[in-house]
């Protein structure tokens with residue numbers, strides 16, 4: 001990665017606690033989300049350049065231990081000090097050194113990644129280049145997919161899948177849990193034939209006999225992959241499962257960094273990795289995991305991001321190592337109105353265009369941000 005050093009000193013950083021309603025509640029095996037919370041991070045430099053980032057974690061610790069509140073605490077009480085100390089010494093600090101200074105704080109990958117994303121956006125604005133060129137973009141548009149939550153009614157799920165297929169989406173991911181699996185897939189296959197289809201269990205299964213029998217029976221649906229079937233710490237159990245089924249296992253919740261990714265692929269605990277930049281501590285590591293896995297082994301997941309994180313994720317997928325359609329759906333799948341302009345739109349062939357302008361390449365709708373802001377804190381940097 002080139003262009004990793006700040007050009008002008010940072011003058012301030014603002015953290016915005018943000019909550020916007022979702023059009024549809026999103027239900028997984030671990031809970032329901034009716035709103036999307038995010039911490040928007042806005043960094044300003046001495047020349048007035050802005051860098052926008054997003055910490056995109058869930059409200060409750062069901063997907064991982066981090067929540068919006070823990071991320072706020074870690075950012076305000078620890079990461080901010082690391083940043084101000086380092087930039088006081090070197091106002092043109094290398095962003096990778098700032099990230100290195102964060103490694104004193106264990107875990108809390110989403111909290112770190114949000115700040116990192118704003119720093120990449122800032123440096124690309126300072127250099128007047130697209131974030132894509134920083135992340136090694138080769139593509140101008142990417143094919144995308146959609147992740148559909150657990151529904152109470154199978155007919156409704158079938159209808160929703162149909163409407164996403166009509167919109168051009170390339171790949172359908174459905175959330176499953178015990179009791180909402182085989183019969184659902186059998187119906188989906190009979191309605192829609194050989195569409196690109198996968199499932200995500202968010203750790204809802206174990207290797208007990210009745211669950212293993214179900215997981216084995218899913219092979220006949222020729223899924224692209226089964227995402228995170230077992231508990232997030234059960235690497236060995238995922239390896240045992242992969243040895244028993246044809247369907248590639250994909251890990252999401254279990255992977256927090258490059259060594260986790262290396263271990264899980266090398267020991268065949270999984271064959272594919274869902275990379276969420278937040279979960280692995282940022283875009284630099286996301287790109288490193290992409291390089292290690294290579295095309296066909298990795299793809300970019302999502303956390304129902306608002307426009308800022310969603311655009312960052314698009315740029316990640318403009319890198320050649322990301323070939324499998326991911327979870328970066330159009331803005332209208334989540335929100336009445338996204339906070340960026342133009343909104344992210346999926347064309348009728350299921351592609352999303354990658355912006356070309358400097359930094360994020362889109363405008364940020366500050367009025368809409370203000371409308372959904374719960375609180376914000378701004379810190380000035382002193383030199």
Ligand code: OSB
Nearest residue numbers: 063147202301302303304305327
């Ligand atoms: O497991 O991939 C997941 C959303 C929130 C938390 C966890 C997950 C998801 C998704 C949705 O599947 C992906 C998206 O549309 O952003």
Ligand code: MG
Nearest residue numbers: 200227228252
């Ligand atoms: Mg998942």
